[in-house]
Amino acid sequence: MPKKTVKKQDNSALINLGFGLLALGVCYGFGSWAIDSGSLWHYAFAFASFYFAVHYLKLAIKGWLKTNGKSKATGRAKS
Numbered sequence: 001m002p003k004k005t006v007k008k009q010d011n012s013a014l015i016n017l018g019f020g021l022l023a024l025g026v027c028y029g030f031g032s033w034a035i036d037s038g039s040l041w042h043y044a045f046a047f048a049s050f051y052f053a054v055h056y057l058k059l060a061i062k063g064w065l066k067t068n069g070k071s072k073a074t075g076r077a078k079s
Contacts, residue, residue: 012063013059013060013061013063013064013067014060016056016057016059016060016063017056017057017060019052019056020052020053020054020055020056020057020059020060021053021057023049023050023052023053023056024049024050024053024057026045026049026053027046027049027050027053030042030043030045030046030049031043031046033046034046
């Protein structure tokens with residue numbers, strides 16, 4: 001019986017970009033709510049959502065660079 005292969009989605013960079021932008025929106029919402037209320041819980045949620053936003057946006061940029069072939073450089077020039 002042949003093994004089933006799982007195809008990696010081609011639009012994973014777009015999905016990560018969407019999650020990153022969504023997390024930025026949540027961060028903005030919690031941040032403004034934290035400023036208005038002064039609650040430490042709201043600040044904690046704002047910082048956590050900012051962390052996830054940076055994480056997903058970093059994954060989106062890495063995925064975009066990988067699909068465009070820019071991450072295949074060796075980094076060393078021949079002389």
